[in-house]
Amino acid sequence: MAAVGSGARAGHENWSSRSAFILAAVGSAVGLGNMWRFPAEAGENGGGAFVLFYIFCVLLIGLPVLLSEVLIGRHGQANAPESVRKVARDSNAPEGWSVLASIGVFAAFLILSFYCVVGGWVVYYIGVFASDLFQTGLAGGAFEGRNPDDIKALMPGLFGDGSLMVALNLGFLAVTMFFVARGVSSGIEWVAVYLMPLFFIIFLAITIYGAFTGNFGDAVAYLFTFDFSKLTGEVMLAAVGQAFFSLSLGVAGMMTYGAYANRDTNLGETSGIIAGADTMVALLAGLAIFPIVFAAGLATNAGPGLMFESLPLAFQQMPFGSLIGLAFFVMVFFAALTSSVSLLEAPTAWTFEKFKIARPVATIIVGAGAAVLGALSALSFNDLAEFYPLGFIPLFAETNFFDTLDGLTAKLFMPIGAILTCIFVGWIADARLIDNENGLDGALHKLWRVLVRFVCPIVLAVILFVGLTS
Ligand code: TRP
Numbered sequence: 001m002a003a004v005g006s007g008a009r010a011g012h013e014n015w016s017s018r019s020a021f022i023l024a025a026v027g028s029a030v031g032l033g034n035m036w037r038f039p040a041e042a043g044e045n046g047g048g049a050f051v052l053f054y055i056f057c058v059l060l061i062g063l064p065v066l067l068s069e070v071l072i073g074r075h076g077q078a079n080a081p082e083s084v085r086k087v088a089r090d091s092n093a094p095e096g097w098s099v100l101a102s103i104g105v106f107a108a109f110l111i112l113s114f115y116c117v118v119g120g121w122v123v124y125y126i127g128v129f130a131s132d133l134f135q136t137g138l139a140g141g142a143f144e145g146r147n148p149d150d151i152k153a154l155m156p157g158l159f160g161d162g163s164l165m166v167a168l169n170l171g172f173l174a175v176t177m178f179f180v181a182r183g184v185s186s187g188i189e190w191v192a193v194y195l196m197p198l199f200f201i202i203f204l205a206i207t208i209y210g211a212f213t214g215n216f217g218d219a220v221a222y223l224f225t226f227d228f229s230k231l232t233g234e235v236m237l238a239a240v241g242q243a244f245f246s247l248s249l250g251v252a253g254m255m256t257y258g259a260y261a262n263r264d265t266n267l268g269e270t271s272g273i274i275a276g277a278d279t280m281v282a283l284l285a286g287l288a289i290f291p292i293v294f295a296a297g298l299a300t301n302a303g304p305g306l307m308f309e310s311l312p313l314a315f316q317q318m319p320f321g322s323l324i325g326l327a328f329f330v331m332v333f334f335a336a337l338t339s340s341v342s343l344l345e346a347p348t349a350w351t352f353e354k355f356k357i358a359r360p361v362a363t364i365i366v367g368a369g370a371a372v373l374g375a376l377s378a379l380s381f382n383d384l385a386e387f388y389p390l391g392f393i394p395l396f397a398e399t400n401f402f403d404t405l406d407g408l409t410a411k412l413f414m415p416i417g418a419i420l421t422c423i424f425v426g427w428i429a430d431a432r433l434i435d436n437e438n439g440l441d442g443a444l445h446k447l448w449r450v451l452v453r454f455v456c457p458i459v460l461a462v463i464l465f466v467g468l469t470s
Contacts, residue, residue: 013184027192029278031339033246036307038282039289041242043300047222049230057243064451065418067271068425071437073258079350080252091430100420104252107413112343113373119336120168129326142321165378176340177367181360195334202331219290237467241410250414256346266439377402426453
């Protein structure tokens with residue numbers, strides 16, 4: 001008990017090395033956001049215009065905000081609201097700024113709840129491919145002799161089964177809770193250090209395979225042709241939201257991980273590595289998925305089902321398809337787990353430090369809450385499909401529980417959290433304190449300050465306004 005019993009500082013853990021921090025942070029960033037949400041959002045928002053604006057957002061807004069967040073965490077060495085409070089205190093600024101991180105912790109909890117629902121779908125497809133491999137053996141494509149329509153029916157079949165969806169959601173959440181309960185070095189770091197390298201190996205193998213066998217042309221044209229007329233306010237807001245979601249920003253996740261970083265870690269450099277790896281994986285995932293979408297004649301705007309509907313069709317055509325399909329979904333599972341762990345860690349760290357309870361107890365409390373909300377999200381594809389919790393707001397008209405939580409967090413909580421973070425780091429916090437932490441110098445440092453003080457908050461405010469009112 002002593003380790004966690006005496007508040008924020010006494011039980012505070014650290015990453016065991018700089019590379020452990022990088023792997024954990026990349027693990028947090030790279031996840032379903034890249035493999036599942038990015039292609040779905042790109043498809044729903046018209047392709048190229050979305051993708052290029054997304055890259056613009058990552059570089060100009062995501063990266064500076066990412067550095068701001070890890071910096072706050074590292075200075076504070078505590079859960080996110082407490083870290084903001086410490087930076088404020090050390091800058092003689094009002095401690096009330098910590099509310100920006102309190103909102104974030106709550107938003108991370110909301111994201112966790114529906115993230116584990118999608119994690120459950122991944123588990124389902126692992127089961128589908130594992131049993132297929134078992135039945136048909138190694139050679140040949142997946143689902144041998146089965147009609148493509150049967151394969152297309154897998155996803156609607158799963159969506160229609162409320163109790164299965166809830167069970168899968170709980171299973172994924174339970175695995176996440178197991179690792180968070182074990183703590184920073186033996187739980188969170190363990191998943192990152194073992195699973196992230198495995199993820200990258202399998203991911204590269206599959207993308208290279210796809211590059212040689214798939215038809216890249218249509219996908220490249222779709223994803224990278226910039227059509228200015230398609231860049232509406234709504235598309236821009238979706239792109240910013242996706243950039244934040246993918247980089248785990250705006251909701252205290254990266255502050256929480258920064259708090260476990262040592263003084264000698266160069267945060268500027270680390271942020272660059274995280275953003276670079278994350279963006280590369282998202283673009284490659286798009287290039288892996290869209291060739292199949294076009295080849296199979298699927299709708300690009302299929303939404304959340306896109307990855308799950310398109311890829312199994314491709315695996316049917318491939319030699320060793322069931323094995324590759326299984327490897328693919330196991331890989332997505334690893335990536336999702338290293339992200340869900342970070343989503344659970346932010347509210348859990350706050351809970352056990354704030355209420356001075358043991359980490360496993362806090363994990364169970366937060367997990368139980370996420371289980372309830374998650375069940376509502378899982379059921380919004382079937383029994384609760386007609387339930388539109390915020391239907392009275394135009395942006396969320398005819399939006400089910402799952403999509404409401406997703407939209408609310410990405411399009412509202414994250415941009416607002418990021419605006420407040422920029423104002424806090426750029427204008428409120430003591431400039432010397434900030435400069436000591438960021439690991440940048442020269443022109444890069446000047447650029448970062450301009451971005452954080454002016455560009456990010458203004459651009460974000462404009463996009464938020466245009467996106468919400470158009
Ligand atoms: N970035 C993760 C992904 O792309 C999701 C995620 C993990 C996240 N932690 C977060 C999103 C914190 C927002 C905040 O899958």
